[in-house]
Amino acid sequence: MKPILSCEEVRRLEDCIEAEGTSKATLMELAGEFAASVVAASDPKRVLILVGFGNNGGDGWVAADILAHKGIDVDVVSPVEPDEIPAALARHVARRTAGRDVNIVIGPSRDELAELVSRADVVVDAILGTGFHGSLRSPFSIWIPTVNELAAEVVAIDVPSGLDAETGTVEEDAIRAARTATMLAPKIGLYSADGPDYTGEILCGGLYDRLDEVIDDVDHAAEMVEPIDLIDFLEPLPSNIDKYSRGSVLVVAGSSSYPGAAIMAAKAAARAGAGYVAVATPATCANLIRMALPSVPVIDIPADSRGAFGAAARRAVCDAAKKFSCVLCGPGITTAAGCIDVVSGLLKLDVPLVLDADALNCLSKLSIGGLDETPELYRREAPLILTPHYRELSRLVDEEAVRDLGGAIEAAQRLLWAAGSDNFIVIAKGPVTAVAGVEKVLLPVSGPASMATAGTGDVLSGIVAGTVALNHAYEGPWELLCSYAVSLHSYTGFIAADRYGEKSVIATDLIDVIGDAMALASEEALKGLEDVPATTAKGA
Numbered sequence: 001m002k003p004i005l006s007c008e009e010v011r012r013l014e015d016c017i018e019a020e021g022t023s024k025a026t027l028m029e030l031a032g033e034f035a036a037s038v039v040a041a042s043d044p045k046r047v048l049i050l051v052g053f054g055n056n057g058g059d060g061w062v063a064a065d066i067l068a069h070k071g072i073d074v075d076v077v078s079p080v081e082p083d084e085i086p087a088a089l090a091r092h093v094a095r096r097t098a099g100r101d102v103n104i105v106i107g108p109s110r111d112e113l114a115e116l117v118s119r120a121d122v123v124v125d126a127i128l129g130t131g132f133h134g135s136l137r138s139p140f141s142i143w144i145p146t147v148n149e150l151a152a153e154v155v156a157i158d159v160p161s162g163l164d165a166e167t168g169t170v171e172e173d174a175i176r177a178a179r180t181a182t183m184l185a186p187k188i189g190l191y192s193a194d195g196p197d198y199t200g201e202i203l204c205g206g207l208y209d210r211l212d213e214v215i216d217d218v219d220h221a222a223e224m225v226e227p228i229d230l231i232d233f234l235e236p237l238p239s240n241i242d243k244y245s246r247g248s249v250l251v252v253a254g255s256s257s258y259p260g261a262a263i264m265a266a267k268a269a270a271r272a273g274a275g276y277v278a279v280a281t282p283a284t285c286a287n288l289i290r291m292a293l294p295s296v297p298v299i300d301i302p303a304d305s306r307g308a309f310g311a312a313a314r315r316a317v318c319d320a321a322k323k324f325s326c327v328l329c330g331p332g333i334t335t336a337a338g339c340i341d342v343v344s345g346l347l348k349l350d351v352p353l354v355l356d357a358d359a360l361n362c363l364s365k366l367s368i369g370g371l372d373e374t375p376e377l378y379r380r381e382a383p384l385i386l387t388p389h390y391r392e393l394s395r396l397v398d399e400e401a402v403r404d405l406g407g408a409i410e411a412a413q414r415l416l417w418a419a420g421s422d423n424f425i426v427i428a429k430g431p432v433t434a435v436a437g438v439e440k441v442l443l444p445v446s447g448p449a450s451m452a453t454a455g456t457g458d459v460l461s462g463i464v465a466g467t468v469a470l471n472h473a474y475e476g477p478w479e480l481l482c483s484y485a486v487s488l489h490s491y492t493g494f495i496a497a498d499r500y501g502e503k504s505v506i507a508t509d510l511i512d513v514i515g516d517a518m519a520l521a522s523e524e525a526l527k528g529l530e531d532v533p534a535t536t537a538k539g540a
């Protein structure tokens with residue numbers, strides 16, 4: 001797993017490294033060296049480096065010097081003379097580079113800049129890094145669109161300029177890079193909101209020998225899950241099992257208005273590996289679900305007049321639920337009074353529980369002033385997994401809208417810390433999905449934008465429940481188990497987009513390729529295994 005840091009955590013990390021005797025000036029030299037190595041990998045003849053006023057520009061000045069030393073023609077464009085650069089470290093390296101074999105252009109006109117950009121094989125963006133805030137000011141508001149329009153290839157240093165390294169948002173414009181050479185650890189904004197559209201490939205320069213040890217001394221906003229981390233979940237089935245020992249799921253879902261949600265969740269749970277999946281649904285839509293899912297037993301539950309769970313539903317659902325390895329509740333249930341009652345009944349049972357969709361909205365209705373204010377509502381011994389998207393998460397914490405990954409993680413942590421239990425997980429779903437536990441926040445691989453289509457969340461909750469059931473004997477961290485389920489879901493998105501076309505994926509497409517997604521997860525994990533040095537791979 002690879003740490004992802006907030007800007008504040010990066011500053012703390014720099015301070016820790018400095019306390020161990022490596023100055024920020026040395027880090028800048030190393031950052032410039034790493035950036036130069038990323039640029040040199042394209043074997044350019046001519047490089048243009050755009051520098052700003054701060055230390056991000058400092059990295060660019062160092063890289064300019066190194067690339068010029070390699071015999072590459074280097075132009076540096078700066079808004080001010082090296083002596084006028086306000087940041088002291090950057091000013092120092094800029095003065096040094098100015099005395100070397102690079103062509104420096106100060107404050108070019110748009111046409112001059114366009115000419116320089118057009119003739120470069122690689123343009124390096126060292127304009128703004130983690131210090132960017134507010135709106136883009138001149139001349140950068142002119143430089144950035146010029147680069148985006150005319151550059152053959154762009155390498156961004158640390159963060160594409162104009163992208164907020166914390167939130168991942170782009171207000172007006174930002175550099176669209178082919179590669180981003182980020183320093184010490186990726187910043188969370190590279191993965192959040194607009195980030196993935198601007199960063200290109202992210203390459204991280206460790207810079208410091210003892211980074212692995214020092215990085216443990218600062219908090220991590222999150223950790224990126226790599227395919228190899230999931231290898232334990234990819235074992236083949238043992239021979240000596242039956243449908244019950246493989247794990248069972250009760251899907252408490254559906255209503256006359258939304259029977260499809262129950263069908264998708266149940267089918268996904270079965271495809272994810274559970275040996276026995278049943279559906280508990282309002283009697284009014286039970287036959288429809290039976291016809292759609294011949295392999296799935298359907299339990300009729302008393303309904304209200306609108307075809308949602310009725311007043312007598314809680315008892316019927318809870319009686320059935322006790323026998324299963326995992327219960328999933330929520331897809332398509334509505335927030336009728338009987339549904340709220342079912343959700344609160346299930347929370348009291350001693351069975352692993354996944355709450356999704358309207359079960360989360362029922363939970364919001366049960367609490368006043370945010371669920372984290374009433375942890376007794378959801379604190380339980382047995383595992384609990386919530387799968388809210390950003391809007392559902394906002395409702396759960398009764399807060400302003402969660403807009404980005406950092407905000408989603410913060411909201412999830414409020415719920416987690418209030419409950420304080422190891423087997424409570426919040427899967428905060430969005431373009432990037434965070435799997436948050438009380439100990440760690442993990443970022444499994446994200447799927448394509450094709451997955452932004454109705455019903456894909458029902459498929460995810462089915463996959464999560466099926467995975468929990470199949471792995472009912474698992475004793476490792478729940479964050480990792482849930483990350484495996486989210487990764488499978490993302491892989492189904494890639495496979496479906498490939499098969500049906502990026503814009504044509506519908507939620508049901510994902511279900512039938514869950515098996516292919518498992519094969520892809522194995523393939524990716526094995527690639528990771530090959531990359532590990534032999535001694536480590538053997539666990540030596």
Ligand SMILES: NC(=O)C1=CN([C@@H]2O[C@H](COP(=O)(O)OP(=O)(O)OC[C@H]3O[C@@H](n4cnc5c(N)ncnc54)[C@H](OP(=O)(O)O)[C@@H]3O)[C@@H](O)[C@H]2O)[C@@H](O)CC1
Nearest residue numbers: 027028053054055056128129130131132133135136137158
């Ligand atoms: N992590 C590490 O260990 C290492 C980090 N290093 C590097 O340091 C970078 C951080 O450097 P930094 O703090 O100097 O900030 P940086 O991004 O250069 O920008 C600040 C300048 O931009 C200006 N400015 C701000 N907003 C603006 C706007 N909207 N429009 C226009 N201008 C704007 C701002 O002006 P001000 O706000 O003061 O008016 C100030 O002059 C980091 O990303 C990495 O590359 C490496 O060197 C060493 C190892």
Ligand SMILES: Nc1ncnc2c1ncn2[C@@H]1O[C@H](COP(=O)(O)OP(=O)(O)O)[C@@H](O)[C@H]1O
Nearest residue numbers: 429430431447448449451452454455456457458
């Ligand atoms: N832009 C996107 N890129 C990748 N995945 C996305 C994107 N938008 C949504 N998703 C994924 O699609 C799923 C949508 O879930 P949800 O909003 O609950 O859908 P529904 O309620 O319609 O079933 C989540 O797993 C989410 O992570």
Ligand SMILES: [K+]
Nearest residue numbers: 125128159161
């Ligand atoms: K930059």
